[in-house]
Amino acid sequence: MQGGAPFEVLETSHSHIGRGGSSTTARIRNCVTGQVLSRTFKQADTFEEADIEKKPIMFLYSHRGEYVFSEAGDRAKRFQLDAGVLGDKTKWLKPNTEVTAVFLEDKIISIILPIKIDLKVTEAPPGLRGDTVQGGTKPVTLETGAVISAPLFINQDDVVRVNTETGEYVERATKA
Structure with missing residues (x-):
């Protein structure tokens, strides 16, 4: 709670500036209005936990x-x-x-959400021969409409495991 309104922390980053002390920058979402803000907090700042x-x-x-x-x-x-x-x-x-x-x-x-979720690939362009030198990736579309970056060996109808916090490919759950 900040200013009497409940907030959800979306992401944080910590910075330390020499003798000036440290601060934390956070992206927060007002749970009532849905507004997303970026705020910087000092070490001495305190908050009341929402019930x-x-x-x-x-x-x-x-x-x-x-x-x-x-x-x-x-x-x-x-x-x-x-x-x-x-x-x-x-x-x-x-x-x-x-x-x-x-x-x-x-x-x-x-x-x-669950941290990891299995979703079916509905659209995956073919991986081109010779693209595997650097362990390349390609954009694939999932059954929910989300587009993620996945390895070249992922094909249409494969089921992939995705990290819902980062939106990144984790592994292939089942092969088509």
Whole structure:
């Protein structure tokens, strides 16, 4: 919490400037408005932790910018979240994926994805002969529409494991 509003830390970088002390620059997202800011904090800065609750939920499907979820144990209890709440996490959501919802005052403010997720490659250009000297990569499109950089040996219909925090290829899960 900063200034009475809850924030989610998206990324941080630490810098030390000689005798001046250290500072941390953070990209933070206001959980209420969705606004993303960049702020620099000194070592002496303190924060109040928001009173949040986490519960498992199941992603079911998306339709016209609305993402439909259900409680993990009861698919009849459905609710919708818009893309503004989910941010760029939507590119890793595939149907029947269990995620963790972050609640603040009984309202979902964010979701936490599994760190690694398996997705099917829907489009992969052929790796050209002779491109393997430097262990090259190529852009591939996944079933969710996300585009990642993958090794040349990845083909269409392969299932790849992706790190959802960095958006990077991890390994081939199954070969087509």
